[in-house]
Every structure is written in structure tokens, then in C-alpha cells.
Amino acid sequence: MTETVMHKAASSSRVVESPLSSQKRGGGLKRGGGQKRGGAQYSLWFLLPGAILFLVLFVVPTISSFYFSLTRWTLFDSEFIGLENFVTFFREPMLLQGFTNTFIYALITSVGKVAIGLALAMFLTSGVIARGYLRAVVFFPVLVSTIGIGITFKVLLNPYHGLVNQSLSVFGIEGPGWLTDPHLALLTVAAVDVWKGVGVSTLIFMAGLVAIPRDYYEAATVDGVGGWQAFRFITLPLVRPAMATVILLNVISGLRSFDLIWAMTGGGPGFTSDVIGSVIYKQYQAGFYGLSTAGNVVLFVVVAAITVPMQLAFRRREIDQ
């Protein structure tokens, strides 16, 4: 009985996709238009402004950054020094810690946002009271400036005068130095990041959840399926496209994380919560422009090396289903 439901669910997932994944496949829009030829859809003139912006703001800086990463650059002049910047960058004493912290941070924030985001999405798509209001509340932190959140939490988490530890002390608990304990600082920032960013994941999951036809759940109920089984065998497989999007977005943003960490700890205490982004930023601040550009090139390659295969893997799994 359960098997029939599962079979039905699995087979129809080929047809029913979340809005996100169907968009990715390119949809059928192109074929519908009154297109004369199979070639360009718009006149080249129409594309020109966008092309210029893309060229001037993205292509030119990207290419020139590859060049400047090979120079000793003072902003006033540059001297070609080959790969020396990359050698120096990989010898950076804090690099290993920076990389380790980056991966820990990306992992914690991604797992946190997926788990909490899915739970919140299921809660907010159920028949809960004041659903609209609650949805807005969950999404609200996404709209606030990251730096603003960082500064606010820095005040709240002050070990001696902060609201958090003062509240804990009412119950006789001595709160730790959330941002000043070298072992805790990175985890604290990651937790705030989850709080701040979970709204986007929730939204994507909600879109995925509402796209699952109710019939499956009704059929499953008739078959006497419990809540956990319905979740495990209906919800989870059918929400997979949304999950792929959420994981990919969060891994990318986790690897590129910088602003919240900078606002809350500045990579500190000392170097203990430094991530690649803040290591590079500090090199830039120090006036090592060539070196920090080399760091950015490395970051670009690392993020691409991790996310492109992930993207491909997710797509393949979608197609396989």
C-alpha cells in the first residue's frame, strides 16, 4: 500500500517539478513566440546597453585582475613579478586556518539553513494561525543590512554588558565570551548568519513544498501512512530540486562569507575567526594590492571548483529522476 503511494510519487516527480527547476530547463517560452528565424530573439542594438555594462563592469575588471595578480601593484604603478604573489599567498601563515574556517563556516551555515529552513517552510505551509505574519517575520532579517546585524549582535553578545549574557545570568548561567573566546567566535558568527539568511532558504523550500500536489498526501493518508513516512517518502524526494538550489546558494555564500564576520569579529580574536575573504581583505587594507588580487583569483578558482561540480551533480540527479 505504502509502496503504491511511493511509486506514484516517484513516477510523477518527472512531471511535477518545482517552479525553480522548470525555469532552469529553459521552459517552452521561446517556441511560442512569433519568431522569424531560429537566431537572435532581439536586435543587437537592444542588447547593447547590457553588453556594455557587462563588458565594462565585469569582463574588463576580471581580465585585468588576472593580470594585476601577477604584479607588485601600488595603485600608482605596477611591476610584473610572475607568480610570486601566488607563492607568497600560499605561504601566508594564516591561510590554512583561513581555509579551514571558511569550510567550517560554509558547512555549518549550509546545514543550518537547510535543516531550519525546511522545518520552518513545513511549519509555515501548514495551517498555522497568522501564517502571513509569521512568514514575514521569518523573512525580515534577510532585509536588514548585514553590517547592521553584525554591529547589533556584537553589542548583544558582549560578554559583560550584552543582553544575552545578562539574561542568562538571571538564571544563574554564566554565559561564555561569544565573540571573544577563540573557540566560539566562528561558531557564534555562523549561528547569526543562519538566523539572518534562513528566510531565503525558507522561501525557496516553501515554493517547493506548495508545488507538491495534495493528492499524494491524501492518498498516503488513505493508505494509513504516518507523518514521518509521508515526510521521508513524499516530501523529501519531491522537494529535492528546491533543496539543491538552497544547498548550492548557501555553499557559495558560505565560501564567500566576509561581511558578517568582519562586522562582528574582524577575524578575531587575533586570527581565530579569519576566513579567506577576511585574509584577502586585510592584505588589501595593508596595501598589498597585487597579493590580494592573487588571493581573489585563488578564491574564484576554489569557489568555482567546488560549486560547478555540485551544480552538475544536482542537475544530473534531477534528470535521472
Add this chain to the structure above:
Amino acid sequence: MIEPKPLRRNLAALAALSVASIAMTGCSVGSFGSSDDGKTTITFQNFNAADAVKASKQMIAAFEEENPDITVKLDTIPGGSDGDNLVKTQLSTGDMDDVFAYNSGSLFQAIRPEQNLVPLTEESWVETVAPSYLPAVSVGEDVYGAPSGTSSPGGVLYNKTVYERLGLSVPTAWDEFRANNEKILADGEVTPIEQTYGDSWTAQMFVLADFANIAAAEPTWAAEYTENKAHYADEPALQSFTNQQQAFDDGFFNEDFASATYDDGVRAVATGTAAHYPILSGAISAVEQNYPENIDDIGMFALPAKNAADTRLTVFLASAFYIPKSTTGEKLAAAKKFVAFTQSAKGCSIFLEGGVSGPFVNSTCTLPDSVPEAVQGLQQYVDDGKSGAALEYLSPLKGPSLPQLAVEVGSGIRPAASGAQLYDEDVKKQAKQLGLAGW
């Protein structure tokens, strides 16, 4: 539907548009500066610290009163590394204000003065500036900057009432300092040494304010350091890092050292909850402004060296006002006039109103008798020949990661030897960036 134009014409249009966009961004706001009524408007950029902004506004008002045909507009930039970047960007794009304030010493050398700044060697006020200051704003024979106020020694701010109560005397050797701290710790009433790593720059004082002591012990150290022959990982310089680690290990620091800020530190030592606070003498004017009733309770002494005979006060020289090469014509004349005004007796009196924290380097300016006792005590070191310039005025090398490394050493995260070694690595990057010989 419009047929797509041939590719070549599209490319030509694209090229024209990109040229136009470059021309547009190259146009600077400064070109609208001069108006028809015979007035010249110049811009003046200073750091955004509250006292600097206040002094700048007073300076501008006084200057405009004497020169009704010149209008000065004030811009501000943040201090620290963010400001460094901004200044470098402004200079390299030719968008710098007509007069700007910036550090002297190693940071000044890093903005390519010969290439970017107008030499002021011929100005009459140069003669009034102390010869010991001029190297910090000169390249070769040319002087580029005018001192923007008093120099600011670094040392240990201490609370005299605590010293009196416990019968302590001002230490001149590190072991005496440590013994004093032991007594304060045993007394249990106050914190022996205040540390404020919430503002990580304050963590560097054990190292930076110790430099005159190193130079007294080994006068050639700075030159050897620049040539990659002397290093922080070796004695005598390693001592600075070791001192900081020892003070942490001894348990001399305040409980909230990791999160406290500079303002907390100033309050602690002014009100006597802490006995010592190693910091720049600017903290004296902070006490004067915020805790005026406590100003007579504080004093400042040089960070003690290992041997009492080597103890010197480390002096950080005043920042300076510079004029960029992008300032020309009547604006240049007006800018020079403004800089000269800051070096006049009237200019000095305005600096004084903002609170003084150390000796002047300009002979037209003298400290009035009303300055706090703590500042007079610092002047005494200078008069006795017991002072020396900070390392950043004797060598172009200053590693950017010192604040973080000092925080790690001072928090027990990293031992002193490792911190000193990493700092040498850090300095190496700076030396390479500057293209120094021997690295």
C-alpha cells in the same frame, strides 16, 4: 522587427560609448570649484575623529576670517587601514582634496611623495619645524608636509591615587614594573594592567612603545631591521613580545580584556579601577575631555626597559598636512596659504584648544602652563634627552598584522616567540611591496 545592423557598425558604436563613459568618470568634481566672484574654493580633508573634526572647523573659520577671498570645505576620512586605502585611491585617480591630513613616517613614504605631492621646501614655515621632525615628512631634500599638531608619545598611563595608596614609585625597569603589578594584584582592589582588545590597535603598545628602549640598547637596530639584518624574533626586540605574554601569564589584565574598548580603558585608568594602561598620550586629552575631575589623578611614564638605563619614552610624531600634485593654479596658492596658517601662532592656539597630548614640533608653538601634569611629565623626558622616535619614523617597515598578533600574544592564544616570528614574516611582505634591497 528591426534587422540587426552589420557587426562592424555595432562595434564602432560600442567603442564610442565606452570612450564616452570613461570620459565621464574621469571628470572630477573639483573642476567646478572656482566661481566667478573672485573667490577661490579649496577642499580640506582630515581624519573623522571627533577632536580632529572640531579643530578643523575652528581652523577653517579662523582662516576664512583672515582670507575672505578663500573658502575652505571640509571632508573627512576614517583613520586606520580604511583611510590608507582611500588616500591611496584618491591620489592615484587624481581626486584628492587640495589639502589633506595623513600620517608621517612609514605610511607617508608609501604614498609616493615625489610622484604625488607638491614639495613645500621653500615655504617660510619650514624653518620653524623641529629638524628632528622633518625626516618624517621628507624624501631626500624635499619637505612635503606640515605637522598637524603635537606629537604623541606612547607609554603607560597610570593612576596616581592607586600609587599613593599602595606606596608605589614610578618604575624605570621592567622588573620594577612587574613588582608594582604584583603588589597591586595582591591588594586585590584594582586591575594591575588594563588591556582593551576590543580595539585591537591598542594591543600593540607593548611592542610599539618599547621601541625607544630597543634603540637605546642597540642604536643601529632600526637600520639593520630595514636591511633585513635584525628581526623581532631575536633579542633585544623579542623582549617586547615576551613582556606582553608575561603580563598575561601573571594575570595582570582586566577580566574583560578581550572585549573592552579604548574608551573603557580610558575610563578604567581615570577612575582608578585600573592602575596602568599602556597607550598613546592622546588618552590624556581623552581623560581631560571626558573625566575632567580625574585629570590630576593620572600620570604617564615610559614603558620600562629591561635595564633601567635604557628606558626611553617612545614618541609618535604628529601627522601632517600635504598638498597633492593635482592641486594647481590659484587653488595651489590658496592651499599653501592654508597650510602656512596652520603653522602660525594662531593655528597653534587652535590645536591647543582641542587638547594637547604631547610636545609640539613647531617652534612657533609652545605648551602653555595650563597643560595637564601628565603632559608636562612627558615633556620632561624629551627635555632630559630620554626620548626616541617610534620605529615607523626610522624605518619604512611596519607589518600590517601587528594588532592581531599582539592580541593573540596578549590573550594567551599564541606564545611570544611565535608571535614575533610571524610578525617578521608579515614585515617581509611589506618590504617586498616597497621593493627594498636585501629582501
